[in-house]
Amino acid sequence: MEKICDLHIHSKYSGGTSTQININKIAHNSNIKGIEIIGTGDCFHPLWLKELQENLCEYSNGIFFLPKTPRVKFILQSEVELMWTQNSQIKKVHFIVLVPNFDKLKEIYEFIINFGNLKIDGRPVLNISAEKFILKMNNIDDMIEVIPAHIFTPFYGILGSKLHFNSLKEAIGQGINYIHAIETGLSADPSMIRQLSELNNLSIISNSDSHSLNFHRLGREATALELNNIDYHNVIESIRKKKITKTYEFNPSEGKYYYDGHRSDRHSSGKDYFCSPKRNLINCPVCGKMLTKGVLSRVYELKDQEIPVIENFQYIIPLLHLIAIVYGGSEYSKYNVSLYRDVVNTYDGEFNIWNKESVFEEVPFELSNAIEKVKSGKYWFIPGHDGVYGELQFEA
Numbered sequence: 001m002e003k004i005c006d007l008h009i010h011s012k013y014s015g016g017t018s019t020q021i022n023i024n025k026i027a028h029n030s031n032i033k034g035i036e037i038i039g040t041g042d043c044f045h046p047l048w049l050k051e052l053q054e055n056l057c058e059y060s061n062g063i064f065f066l067p068k069t070p071r072v073k074f075i076l077q078s079e080v081e082l083m084w085t086q087n088s089q090i091k092k093v094h095f096i097v098l099v100p101n102f103d104k105l106k107e108i109y110e111f112i113i114n115f116g117n118l119k120i121d122g123r124p125v126l127n128i129s130a131e132k133f134i135l136k137m138n139n140i141d142d143m144i145e146v147i148p149a150h151i152f153t154p155f156y157g158i159l160g161s162k163l164h165f166n167s168l169k170e171a172i173g174q175g176i177n178y179i180h181a182i183e184t185g186l187s188a189d190p191s192m193i194r195q196l197s198e199l200n201n202l203s204i205i206s207n208s209d210s211h212s213l214n215f216h217r218l219g220r221e222a223t224a225l226e227l228n229n230i231d232y233h234n235v236i237e238s239i240r241k242k243k244i245t246k247t248y249e250f251n252p253s254e255g256k257y258y259y260d261g262h263r264s265d266r267h268s269s270g271k272d273y274f275c276s277p278k279r280n281l282i283n284c285p286v287c288g289k290m291l292t293k294g295v296l297s298r299v300y301e302l303k304d305q306e307i308p309v310i311e312n313f314q315y316i317i318p319l320l321h322l323i324a325i326v327y328g329g330s331e332y333s334k335y336n337v338s339l340y341r342d343v344v345n346t347y348d349g350e351f352n353i354w355n356k357e358s359v360f361e362e363v364p365f366e367l368s369n370a371i372e373k374v375k376s377g378k379y380w381f382i383p384g385h386d387g388v389y390g391e392l393q394f395e396a
């Protein structure tokens with residue numbers, strides 16, 4: 001069976017998240033959206049862990065649910081920021097960690113508490129090299145899955161421009177033997193990943209990295225996995241053995257770090273600046289300081305092959321975001337959220353809409369027209385850059 005998964009989210013205890021996030025609401029909104037397996041987010045934060053332990057019921061080995069929303073299954077998950085010095089430079093890299101059960105979580109917890117304060121942030125900062133961390137996780141249990149997160153993003157992606165690692169091997173040494181998958185991040189897609197031969201044997205997954213419960217954030221990128229059974233072991237085996245049937249991707253140009261650029265608040269003039277990496281600009285023509293190099297730039301720098309992409313992936317635009325563009329107002333307006341809920345309810349989840357061949361009789365004409373345009377590629381983005389999302393433009 002195929003299951004839609006979002007294996008990287010955050011709780012209210014991570015920086016920049018909504019205080020409204022609780023485990024019931026995550027399940028409730030995932031159910032409406034059609035996400036069937038979701039990461040708990042932040043499972044090493046003591047207060048969030050308590051909420052998880054008090055509320056989650058075991059469905060099968062390593063898979064949990066809430067009785068009110070049995071369709072949505074949870075997997076224990078956190079993002080961690082690993083910080084260490086290498087080549088006289090401080091490195092800070094983000095990894096997703098998937099945990100087999102609460103007993104193993106406790107073992108991990110007792111190890112990582114030596115390297116950082118777990119109470120400060122749901123995404124803990126740990127003073128340990130990625131190599132040591134990955135080897136230790138494998139030592140605790142070889143089913144703990146460590147996945148480099150949003151690998152090309154400039155500041156915290158393992159191959160991002162600010163980290164100056166030119167390969168995974170350089171960043172994680174022997175740890176490379178225990179990495180099976182990487183996360184694309186919003187500004188990259190499988191066709192960009194596949195331009196680096198070092199990543200050939202790794203699976204590609206996509207997740208939302210959501211810091212909010214809203215329908216345009218949760219599951220905004222997602223991974224469909226083929227599973228024999230819904231248990232932790234099967235989810236991990238499916239990722240490791242490339243039984244990924246599809247990833248749902250942002251068009252990379254919508255992502256916040258696609259082009260090189262400087263966002264407007266860096267300039268006293270309030271002027272935004274971005275440019276194609278093909279221009280090879282190092283410094284910003286507006287302020288003269290070094291531009292934030294985007295993901296596309298990094299892929300050009302690291303690219304060493306051209307091979308056909310065998311991964312099945314589809315560009316989507318979060319449907320609630322699309323509704324807000326078509327009808328005006330924000331993703332938080334009552335009208336837009338209510339229309340979103342009506343539409344996804346009709347199709348039993350948003351992903352069934354993106355998977356549908358065509359013709360949306362039950363959807364208002366303007367929206368069905370916009371969906372068709374997205375599905376047929378009749379759109380483009382003013383490219384995202386330096387932390388600013390790309391802006392959707394439809395072709396006539």
Ligand SMILES: [Zn+2]
Pocket residue numbers: 079094149150156
């Ligand atoms: Zn991150």
Ligand SMILES: [Zn+2]
Pocket residue numbers: 262266267273284285286287288289
């Ligand atoms: Zn500038």
